[in-house]
Amino acid sequence: MDTKNCFHCGLTVKVNEEIIFDEKSFCCNGCKTVYEIFNANGLSCYYDFENAPGATPQDIKGKYDFLDNETIVTKLLDFEEDTTQIVTLYIPHIHCSSCIWILENLNQLQEGVSSSQVNFSKKNVRIVYNPEQITLKTLVHLLSSIGYEPYISLENYEVKKKGISRELTYKLGVAFFCFGNVMLLSFPEYFDVDEFWLDKYKGFFRWLIFALSLPSFLYAASGYYVSAYKSIRSGMLNIDVPIALGLIVMFIRSTVDIVFGFGQGFFDTLTGLVFFMLLGRLFQQKTYNFLSFERDFKSYFPIAVTKITPSKQEVSCPVYDVKAGDRLLIRNQELIPVDGILISAETAIDYSFVTGEAIPISKKSGDKIYAGGRQTGKVIEMEVLTSVSQSYLTQLWSNDVFTKKDTENYKTLTDTISKYFTPAILTLAIATFVYWLFIDVNTAFTVFTAILIVACPCALALSAPFTLGNVLRIMGKRKFYLKNATVIEQMAKIDTLVFDKTGTITTNKKSDITYEGVVLTEEEIGVLKNLLRGSNHPLSRRLYEFLPACNVVNTTDFKEVTGQGIMGKIGEYTVKIGSAYFVEQDLPPSFQTNVHIAINGQYKGKYIFNNQYRNGLASLFKTLSKNYKLKILSGDNEGEREALQELLPKGTTLSFNQKPEQKLAFIEQLQKQGSNVMMIGDGLNDAGALAQSNVGIAISENVNVFSPACDGILDASQFSNLNYFLSYAKKATKTIKMSFGLSLLYNVIGLSFAVAGKLSPLAAAILMPLSTITIVSFVTITSNYYAKTIKKSV
Incomplete structure (x- = not known):
């Protein structure tokens, strides 16, 4: 009976049972309804992607x-x-x-x-x-x-650790059973046993071997056929296409041999091939799951939260130590790390990190607030409902809303090479097959299959993922956390480093602070400290720690103006803390880092900061200057120019009084000149610059702030090792290239034997997982070696 394919899902339907609509055939009313929905909503171009792409409702x-x-x-x-x-x-x-x-x-x-x-x-x-x-x-x-x-x-x-697929385990078991029995039953043929075997049971055992090979061919290897079919339908040839083709050709050839009595065929090779390929896939999956485990549970964001103890003390604790029932203090612009209940009277939460919508949502005491929101306004307190979910924070960090355009268009080394690999192998296999047909038909099929199997680019495809996965794990252990593996390849191409000053090359933990101006009363100092309590700016945090302890008082009308200062009302006091311009004072230029104070409209004075630079800064910049162009951007005045010129190598560009939008424009101008730029900032005033740069790294000290657009988070304690991480990224890329070379060398040697007809398909099948193990072992050992040797040289 005539049949047609459903226009929507592609299922076969008998002509007398089809449903005709809009001159198209459908297998059921469900598929017809879906087509009508798409058509009515202007989405009929869905069917332009491929024939019958849909699914039966x-x-x-x-x-x-x-x-x-x-x-x-x-x-x-x-x-x-x-x-x-x-x-x-x-x-x-x-x-x-x-x-x-x-x-x-x-x-x-x-x-x-x-x-x-x-x-x-x-x-x-x-x-x-x-x-x-x-x-x-x-x-x-x-x-x-x-x-x-x-x-x-x-x-x-509940997030659970992924294990090995049960289906893969079942398939491997079936493949092993079939392979073992087919090999056992093939012994009489191997040893050319005549008489009793030849006269009575040769045919029976050959058909038994055929039957035993079916589960292996049809079930155990089914994943390769499905993958190859989908690959061909999408118009892109993946690595499973030559494998599936080789299996099918071998099965047909072996069946023909048995039917016409030419021999027992290659069913022993076929079942062995499936078994060893699945064994290689099992090894790949186990290794990949190990790396995923390391990534999921070890690469915690190096951010801390402020926990309020039962005795009302404010202590900093790691984000992953937070548990249900804890009370947290969340400052302006801090990320809410867990779901909880708002205790403070009111606040506004910016959920653009989660939803992409930048309009803050008002919350009142008793409302539930969700992890991933950014607190905007005065300091708040919340009670924790659930412990921190690392997977959820990682998901937020990797949200496509914050994916950079240059990352989307970035082509990895694997993409560049593998694009031409499969077509080249298919062409070589067919050409060699045609050549051998004129010499020996049996050898032609053997050579064709051996080429398709031995040239499997599994090792090639695994080189980059396992190298970069291991590098991510090692960097994570050293407190440098990258968003994804692509960042490593991009780091290897960096030629220009741009640093923010305050909170980046200076430390928030050390400061020499003096005060000049009208003597402040104890009450006024308490008012200042309470206002500073809500800010996360590095200078605010340092001044907050410097001022003496006082009673906590509620702040109203809190506002923080990026790059200028903070203001708010506390009782009868209206306070402004920030730049001279922010407190409405026309003061002569100063060559120091100052924070000016105005209370109730009266200028009181200023706190002078003698910046403490991070340990090892001079030696780090001296080392970096050998391979990179160095730039310093600062929102502060030029008071530190002379000190920095003495501390940093000659040729380091110093730019002061830079507003956030000017920092972004500076990065953009460097990129227009052909530079690959890495921006290193504290994630506060540098969000735009971090997003614009080729690689943006946020320095994290003991505050719960980082930019969603950054590519990596570096613990402040590891700042002096920045050159180590840059060098390691270059070595990682070198390791990938070496592993590519090793993989290609394996393919060239294997292909030379296969083309010459000196390599059996079974031997090729055994070599394939061995090559995978070799490559994975090589990249793991090499990347670990570089991790140790580079560290010694820094």
């Missing part, structure tokens, strides 16, 4: 009625406010570019959906929507109606 009547329960919905949500809710759903059916396209265009299908982002590798979609316009249940029904039914289980919302 599932019948889910009543299945998600539990989403009417607000308590359950609250547990599923990542974020919840009056007009904004965010949920991350696992969509098992995500499989191609068209899936990504339609899921990221949900806002065109449903009013109330603001945005949606797909994580293809995790098969997740993160959806931001307005609960006043659409419920989570309606959203789930929408996804199901277009063929992307989510998998929802409350048990899965």
Whole structure:
């Protein structure tokens, strides 16, 4: 009977059972309805990505009625406010570019959906929507109606360590069983046993071998076929295409041999090939999971939070030591690290870190506040509901909202090389096959299969991920935390380093502070300290620590003007602390770092800061000047110019009185001149410059502040080792190139034997996982070696 393919999902449907709509065939009303939805909303170009890209919608009547329960919905949500809710759903059916396209265009299908982002590798979609316009249940029904039914289980919302896939384990077991039995049954053929074997049982055992090879060929190796099929459909050839082709050719050739009595075929080689390839994949996955484990649980953000003890003392503690029931102090511009309840009277929370929306949301005492929000305004207190979720903070840091354009367009070394690898191998295999056909047909098939297997670029593809993964882990142990592995390759290309001054090359922990002006009363000093309590600027923190202890008093109308100062009301006092311009004083230029004070409109005086530079600054800059152009940008006046000129190498550019927007423009101008720029700042006034630079590094001391646009966070204690990290990034890139060379050398040698017909497919299959183990061992040992040797030279 004639059949057609469904226009939406591609399933085969009998002609007399098809549903015709708009001159197109559909297998069911569900697929027809999805097509109508897309067509009505101007999304019919969905079908331009590939033929039949969709999925058959599932019948889910009543299945998600539990989403009417607000308590359950609250547990599923990542974020919840009056007009904004965010949920991350696992969509098992995500499989191609068209899936990504339609899921990221949900806002065109449903009013109330603001945005949606797909994580293809995790098969997740993160959806931001307005609960006043659409419920989570309606959203789930929408996804199901277009063929992307989510998998929802409350048990899965606790972060768990991923282990080895059960399916891979089952496939490996089946492959081993088939391989072992096929080899055993092949012994009579190997030893050319005649008489009893030849007369009665040769045919039986050959067909038994054929039967035993089927589970291995059809089930154990199925992942390679599916991957290759999807790769071909998408128009991009991945590394599984030659493997799948080699397996299919070997199976067909072996079946023909048995049917026509030419021999027992290559089923022993086929089953062995599948087993050793899966063994190599198991090794890869175990190694990858180990690196992921190290990354997930060791690379904590080096930020601290201020915890209020039962005795009302304010102590700094690591973010990952926070637990439910603790009371935290959150200053202006600090990140809220955990979910909690607001204790203070009121505040405004900027959730742009989470939602991308920059309008602060007002909160009152007793309201729930979510991790990832940035507190704006006077200092607040909160009670912790849940302990810190490192995975959630990492997710926020890696939010696509803050992905740089240059990172999106950046091509890694692996991308550049692998683009041409698979087509070249297929061309070589076919050309060699044709050549051997004119010499020996049997050898032609053997050579063709051996080339496809021995040239598997697994080792090539693993070189960069395992090198960079290990480097990320080692840097993390040394308190330098990078957003992703791509940053390492970008660091290796840096030629210009730009440093902020205050809080970056100067330390917040050491200061020589003096006061000049009208003598302040004890009450006025207490007022100053209470106002400074809400600010995170390095000078504010140093002055706060310098002033004597006092009683905590509530601040009203707190405001911090970036790059200028802070102001607020405390009781009968209206206080301004900052630059001379900020306190409305026309004072002559000063060559010192000053913080001016005005109380109730009267200028009181200034605190003079004799900056304490970080230990090892002079030697660090001397070392860096050999390989990099050095620039200093400061929002302060030129009072430190002479001291810095004596301390830093000749040729270091010094620029003072730089506003945040001027710092950004300075970076942009350097890039226009062809420089690859790394900006190192404290993450406060430098957010724009950090985002503009090729690599932005935020220095973290004992404050809960970092920029979402930064590429890395460096613990202040490791500042003197900056050259070590830059050198290590270059060595990491060198390691990748060496491993590429080693992998290509392996391929060249293996191919030379395969083309000459001197390498069997089974031998190629054994060599493949061995090459993977060799490469992974090489990059691990080399990167660890460089980590130790560079450290000694710094």
